[in-house]
Amino acid sequence: MANVASTTASAGSELTARALREAVFAGLISLGLFILFVGLETTQNIRNELVLNQRWGLLATFVVIAMVGRFLMVAYVQPRLAQRKAAKAAAPDVVKEEGFFSRNFSAIAIVALILYPPVVLALTGVQGSLKWVDNFGIQILIYVMLAWGLNIVVGLAGLLDLGYVAFYAVGAYSYALLSSYFGLSFWVLLPVAGLLAACWGVVLGFPVLRLRGDYLAIVTLAFGEIIRLVLINWTEVTKGTFGVSGIAKATLFGIKFDATKTGFAALFGLPMSSAYYKIFLFYLILGLALLTAFVTIRLRRMPIGRAWEALREDEIACRSLGINTVTTKLTAFATGAMFGGFAGSFFAVRQGFVSPESFVFLESAVILAIVVLGGMGSLTGIAIAAAVMIGGTEILRELAFLKLVFGPNFTPELYRMLIFGLAMVVVMVWKPRGFVGSREPTAFLHKRKAVSGSFTKEGHG
């Protein structure tokens, strides 16, 4: 009992007894939870009938893990945490001087991102860099941009939008369709896609002006679904579930990224590779994302940004002070939607293919999760959250070595979304305020006071 974190032996044995009780309880609960779904498996036999496949060993493993986990939690982790909390409360408040790194975090991060493609290229070679630039660079940056765009609606204006992916879809399809029907170039269509998405933002904004909170959430969700269903069913224009393929690539000041004489590789005397196009796309999305961040930061200091934040904190006070809530809400929707549209047309040009499959509700949920996990309103936090969540799921694709541990039938891919969902829950419970957990209003009356989340009243978050 000596290693149990308590002062007397009797308290220690009491703790162990409690931990044992809790462990048995957890075992029973997990038995109830998993007996049907883990203990038995429904599979089709040769005659295509469903039969049961018994897996009691696996069930036992689940139950034992739950019991051991609960025991360790109660006996060791919780006393340790309580001790640490007590120690922290007893210690005097020391204001920590911010180090060089945390003070200049954004600048360092931007420089690192700009240097990222050449470094990867140097380390892994031309072909090897493809995966790192595309899967880990571009993929994460798209989500960073989307989350920063949604942050304007949710984080700044406090309007819960569950259908943000609709604007992403509008952007992607406006580039895909306008370029394949009219042959317009990416640089012409990028602003057009943003404008169209912004228009749709206003279209969505009008009917929901009177709604608040969760009614707003369900209508935005419905709006996202309507856009997706129209894309699926309006087959004459959108080609339905088959999607639009063969979308034109973007060019760099008229230089194409192809194998011709005038292509990028030939022009600079480099060997032909698709890696250069990927690197170009990386800088493109980095530029777009930084534009989003720049506009957000500037807007926050302008009257409209102040109005958004006022609206988030208290709508009634806002109205009584003469702020026009109609235009405030509509501009928030339109601005957020515009960046969604930009990201969408980038998505189309990157994939070369768009289909309604890419714009399901799950995407909206993931983007919203990134905004909330990042600590709403904090651009740095959101970027970190996107890197952790999206980068994490991308890493899961790479875990082929697990096959050696669990046998050749083990596919880590299958567990990607399961782990993603669990991570969402765990991070949220562990850090309810997000990675960067304080939100400071941009305007101050007398003294600069940090308004941390705990002061924000429930229902106004």
Next chain:
Amino acid sequence: MEYFVQQLVNGLTLGSIYGMIAIGYTMVYGIIGMINFAHGDIFMLGGFAALIVFLILTTFMAGIPVVLALLLMMIVGMLTAALWNWTIERVAYRPLRGSFRLAPLITAIGMSIVLSNFIQVTQGPRNKPIPPLVSSVYDIFGIAVSLKQIIIVVITAFLLSVFWYIVNRTPLGRAQRATEQDRKMAALLGVDVDRTISVTFIMGAALAAVAGTMYLMYYGVVVFTDGFAPGVKAFTAAVLGGIGSLPGAVLGGLLIGLIESLWSAYFTIDYKDVATFSILAIVLIFKPSGILGRPEVEKV
């Protein structure tokens, strides 16, 4: 005319299923003001539990009467779903109570992803078809009404009256309503708030599991993604009827079911969900708190 009444019957059946799921949304929303996004997946989980019980019964106890089989499927489904929802509330929602509004919403979305992928991983991604349990069809004044439809409507009506009784006439229901109105005051007056909220989750899950069993019986197939579409529609139903209101949830469910089947019958089936969602938007524009919802009075 007969065609129209036929569609009404179909819509009523579908609407009963939506209504049963919607009650879970509306009760949870009423008591802790949160959208339980995982509720649709609890419904799917209930359907899967019923499926597995059905397979156990046909494998080990062939020749069991259909009524008994259905009853067992329902009861085991209710127990399993209730246990899951209770655990989820304990693990993912309770630690965030009193935190800001979006935090539990995010864990709920996370839980919804976890549940559907858990079923995909453990039970496989394919459709799970079962042979029809009850297949009799009656001809009532020229309208074909299947026994399945009768069972669904009767069970829905029965469970709704039971729940209405619990919420309005028992000490438990009183505690629930008290917690809904003012959690702090209820706690001061001796209501065990945590227990009341847990019971609410258990009740909602049990109803969702019944809906899942009915869904499995009606369509004869269940798949791991089935939580999403019915879940969203049931939530739409809850909002349409006025979220927080029990009769509103049922009314909303029936309306959504009717809209869906009538639209499919008279217009194109492709756009039936578009019609449902558009009507939701239109209703909310004119009645922002739903059909039976009380308008929110805001105190400054």
